[in-house]
Amino acid sequence: MTMVVLLTILLALLIPLLKVVYQTISYYYLTPRRIKRIMAKQGVYGPKPRPLLGNLKDIASLLSKTASHDMSSINHDIVGRLMPQYVVWSKQFGKRFIYWNGCEPRLCLTEGDLIKEFLTKYNSVSGRSWQQEQGSKHFVGGGLLMANGQNWYHQRQIVAKAFTGDKLKVNAGYVVECTKQTIQKLEKEIEESSGQNEFEIGEYLARLTADIISRAEFGWSHEKGKRIFDLLNLLQRRAAQATRNLYLPGSRFFPSKYNKGLKALKLEVERLLVEIIQSHKDTAEIGRGNSQGNDLLSMLLNEMQKIRDDGFSLNLNLLLDECKTFFFAGHETTAILLTWTIMLLASNPDWQDKVREEVAGVCKGDTPSIDHLPKLTLLGMVINESMRLYPPALFIPRMAFQDMELGDLHIPKGLSIWIPNVAINHNKEIWGEDANEFNPGRFATRPLNENRYFAPFSSGPRTCVGQAFATMEAKIILSMLVSRFRFTISKNYRHAPVIVITVKPKYGVQVCLEPLNS
Numbered sequence: 095m096t097m098v099v100l101l102t103i104l105l106a107l108l109i110p111l112l113k114v115v116y117q118t119i120s121y122y123y124l125t126p127r128r129i130k131r132i133m134a135k136q137g138v139y140g141p142k143p144r145p146l147l148g149n150l151k152d153i154a155s156l157l158s159k160t161a162s163h164d165m166s167s168i169n170h171d172i173v174g175r176l177m178p179q180y181v182v183w184s185k186q187f188g189k190r191f192i193y194w195n196g197c198e199p200r201l202c203l204t205e206g207d208l209i210k211e212f213l214t215k216y217n218s219v220s221g222r223s224w225q226q227e228q229g230s231k232h233f234v235g236g237g238l239l240m241a242n243g244q245n246w247y248h249q250r251q252i253v254a255k256a257f258t259g260d261k262l263k264v265n266a267g268y269v270v271e272c273t274k275q276t277i278q279k280l281e282k283e284i285e286e287s288s289g290q291n292e293f294e295i296g297e298y299l300a301r302l303t304a305d306i307i308s309r310a311e312f313g314w315s316h317e318k319g320k321r322i323f324d325l326l327n328l329l330q331r332r333a334a335q336a337t338r339n340l341y342l343p344g345s346r347f348f349p350s351k352y353n354k355g356l357k358a359l360k361l362e363v364e365r366l367l368v369e370i371i372q373s374h375k376d377t378a379e380i381g382r383g384n385s386q387g388n389d390l391l392s393m394l395l396n397e398m399q400k401i402r403d404d405g406f407s408l409n410l411n412l413l414l415d416e417c418k419t420f421f422f423a424g425h426e427t428t429a430i431l432l433t434w435t436i437m438l439l440a441s442n443p444d445w446q447d448k449v450r451e452e453v454a455g456v457c458k459g460d461t462p463s464i465d466h467l468p469k470l471t472l473l474g475m476v477i478n479e480s481m482r483l484y485p486p487a488l489f490i491p492r493m494a495f496q497d498m499e500l501g502d503l504h505i506p507k508g509l510s511i512w513i514p515n516v517a518i519n520h521n522k523e524i525w526g527e528d529a530n531e532f533n534p535g536r537f538a539t540r541p542l543n544e545n546r547y548f549a550p551f552s553s554g555p556r557t558c559v560g561q562a563f564a565t566m567e568a569k570i571i572l573s574m575l576v577s578r579f580r581f582t583i584s585k586n587y588r589h590a591p592v593i594v595i596t597v598k599p600k601y602g603v604q605v606c607l608e609p610l611n612s
């Protein structure tokens with residue numbers, strides 16, 4: 095009898111253990127081998143992966159050669175610098191190739207028709223991979239950016255309400271207000287520094303977009319959210335570094351100093367967020383909030399109280415993840431877009447003048463409003479050209495959760511599809527011989543040629559939820575800035591784009607500002 099009990103206990107312990115062992119072997123060995131075989135049968139090959147590391151070392155070694163020095167001039171031919179592996183492998187294996195991020199196989203896909211089909215038709219059966227989820231677990235957790243399946247569907251429905259047309263109108267007011275403050279700050283600094291008019295403009299734009307998202311979506315003043323903003327930036331960098339170790343089985347469980355530090359930082363951010371959320375609730379209760387329950391945070395708080403019959407519930411952890419997600423996604427990308435656009439306008443004075451003239455003609459000296467924006471077509475073209483040359487989202491990554499047919503390709507479950515925006519946007523076959531030059535005029539003709547895939551905000555149901563917000567914000571900020579200052583690129587500017595999640599100027603963008611008479 096005792097023997098039977100002992101055996102039962104042993105089995106009960108052994109079965110979950112065996113399951114974990116099988117899953118680990120399957121993840122690190124069996125699935126990659128199966129996918130490699132299936133893709134090879136279809137003529138899709140790639141560089142030879144090393145055990146566990148895949149091609150990570152090859153990528154690091156190529157990057158260390160191309161991205162460690164400055165570019166000799168302001169030259170937009172950046173694909174070889176930022177994605178040397180793409181240049182080497184696409185030459186060697188053709189436009190479709192497969193490479194290995196640790197044990198995760200990734201198919202590099204650049205064909206516009208297949209990308210559109212994949213993002214539209216297969217949205218519900220693709221999503222974030224395990225590696226991506228683990229990499230951002232401590233950063234944005236299960237927020238919308240990283241959610242999958244039914245959770246993604248529910249979360250998207252909830253937050254989409256914060257980005258409708260009427261909300262955009264209210265938010266445009268915050269954008270104008272915050273931009274005025276930044277302009278005043280810049281003017282004051284020029285005045286007080288007796289002629290010193292050089293600024294690293296990226297820093298000001300990052301503060302500005304953080305201020306806007308804080309006020310518009312969370313009802314905080316930037317000062318209140320400033321500590322969170324700084325901690326989140328640090329958390330983002332640490333989480334990106336931690337992702338590099340994920341190829342080691344179980345590395346995320348090691349009680350290393352590094353992992354402990356990451357968790358402590360996450361807890362600190364969340365403690366501050368809880369404080370701010372509580373004060374938002376208190377203000378709402380006594381009816382003193384200026385958002386009047388219309389911002390994203392109010393919507394999320396309302397949702398938490400609802401009992402839903404579809405089984406989905408928004409708990410405090412998810413609320414915190416959603417706050418981190420929107421704080422990050424809602425300012426970083428826009429700040430980067432604005433920074434590169436100012437660099438491009440400062441080094442192309444003819445386009446800067448054209449945009450300034452257009453803004454003067456459309457706004458007639460008034461601050462820009464939402465009704466002016468569709469008329470700012472040249473500015474729209476400049477913004478598109480900036481996102482083409484320096485796409486804030488470098489890649490669109492998605493994993494196939496089931497087998498699927500994509501054009502002539504059979505995509506097996508477990509294969510990640512990587513859409514390299516930056517390589518597509520600089521491809522001469524698509525954009526012509528001047529693909530690496532700044533020429534906003536190329537966006538004047540509509541519709542874009544059929545095979546030109548250009549989707550800086552992605553496409554399909556999982557397209558950027560903040561696209562209209564970001565476009566409105568960028569147009570207002572740029573039109574206000576060009577109306578108040580003339581920009582020239584400083585001799586101290588060093589052109590050195592690097593990848594730190596997005597494409598960033600390594601040393602910032604130094605420009606000289608000449609105030610214009612209003």
Ligand code: HEM
Nearest residue numbers: 239423424427428431486487491550551552558559560564
């Ligand atoms: C120039 C500015 C922006 C660019 C270029 C941009 C680009 C993108 C892209 C390409 C995606 C899809 C990512 C993927 O599928 O892997 C995305 C998703 C997302 N973006 Fe943006 N974005 C910008 C601004 C914003 C703003 C201002 C917000 C919020 C206020 C925002 C919130 C989000 C969120 C939450 C997602 C995830 C959507 C989902 O998975 O359903 N983004 N963005």
